[in-house]
Amino acid sequence: MSENNLSMATEEVLRIEHLSINFGGLKAVDDLSFEIRDREIFGLIGPNGAGKTTVFNCITQFYRPTEGRVLFRTKEGRVEDLVGQPVHSIIRKGLVRTFQNVELVNELSVLDNVLVGAHIDFKSSGLAQALRLPGARREEKKMREKAQEVLEFMGIAALQNEVAGGQPYGVRKKVEMARTLMCGPKLIILDEPAAGLNDVETQQLAESIHQVREKYECTVLLVEHDMRLVMNICDRICAISFGKFLACGTPSQIQSDPHVQEAYLGEKEDEA
Numbered sequence: 001m002s003e004n005n006l007s008m009a010t011e012e013v014l015r016i017e018h019l020s021i022n023f024g025g026l027k028a029v030d031d032l033s034f035e036i037r038d039r040e041i042f043g044l045i046g047p048n049g050a051g052k053t054t055v056f057n058c059i060t061q062f063y064r065p066t067e068g069r070v071l072f073r074t075k076e077g078r079v080e081d082l083v084g085q086p087v088h089s090i091i092r093k094g095l096v097r098t099f100q101n102v103e104l105v106n107e108l109s110v111l112d113n114v115l116v117g118a119h120i121d122f123k124s125s126g127l128a129q130a131l132r133l134p135g136a137r138r139e140e141k142k143m144r145e146k147a148q149e150v151l152e153f154m155g156i157a158a159l160q161n162e163v164a165g166g167q168p169y170g171v172r173k174k175v176e177m178a179r180t181l182m183c184g185p186k187l188i189i190l191d192e193p194a195a196g197l198n199d200v201e202t203q204q205l206a207e208s209i210h211q212v213r214e215k216y217e218c219t220v221l222l223v224e225h226d227m228r229l230v231m232n233i234c235d236r237i238c239a240i241s242f243g244k245f246l247a248c249g250t251p252s253q254i255q256s257d258p259h260v261q262e263a264y265l266g267e268k269e270d271e272a
């Protein structure tokens with residue numbers, strides 16, 4: 001495929017162009033375009049079933065979009081279309097995500113769950129690691145130290161040897177976020193990070209998202225139903241409904257947009 005027109009403005013990290021995906025007869029995402037700039041905290045909002053998680057799945061190539069392009073500026077600074085690329089190669093390029101339902105290995109410790117996020121960064125071969133050759137041991141030690149540093153940063157270092165399964169939801173979410181930080185992310189995608197958190201935990205989360213951006217010098221894309229959180233922390237927001245673009249702009253532009261208001265009012269009436 002020609003790479004001639006893989007161009008993005010220098011400040012852009014991700015550019016979605018005319019993205020569509022069909023499930024049977026349903027157009028879950030329908031000709032959606034938006035772009036995210038370096039170091040932005042960018043929100044994707046929309047009523048239940050609007051297609052937000054599906055957009056994430058199309059970006060990370062968990063689903064292959066029916067049409068459109070997902071241009072991404074990699075860690076190395078190359079612009080690539082991610083469509084059709086294998087999921088693991090996308091993580092290596094600096095794009096990582098968390099899931100709407102926290103996905104941890106319950107039987108493993110908090111620390112080991114974070115180390116799972118690092119294994120893609122291991123440079124030693126599987127054989128060198130299995131034989132525990134000195135290079136692999138050194139690397140493992142380095143990774144453990146990095147995991148401990150990340151857990152410290154997230155404020156849960158004291159729990160590192162506890163089994164992940166028994167931890168409260170707020171802690172599990174932090175473990176998942178810690179895991180994304182292990183592979184030197186450039187863009188972190190968070191699917192409903194505040195779901196299930198209380199007010200204090202949500203406030204802490206808002207602070208950690210800001211701190212993550214500063215310390216790890218990355219961009220954040222998030223889906224979130226907690227409007228207070230979205231409006232507080234996002235630099236810009238894209239609103240969608242039935243898979244279609246509604247509006248994109250600053251929190252105040254989005255709040256006063258008539259299409260957005262209509263989409264949310266419609267949802268309330270449906271629920272009544």
Ligand SMILES: Nc1ncnc2c1ncn2[C@@H]1O[C@H](COP(=O)(O)OP(=O)(O)OP(=O)(O)O)[C@@H](O)[C@H]1O
Binds near residue numbers: 028048049050052
């Ligand atoms: N794998 C799939 N197969 C068939 N339909 C799907 C699939 N995944 C999602 N859908 C449908 O696509 C639409 C968008 O779903 P999606 O989960 O992306 O919405 P969402 O905006 O994330 O919703 P929520 O706010 O509830 O998380 C829904 O109608 C959903 O039923």
Ligand SMILES: [Mg+2]
Binds near residue numbers: 053054
């Ligand atoms: Mg969803």
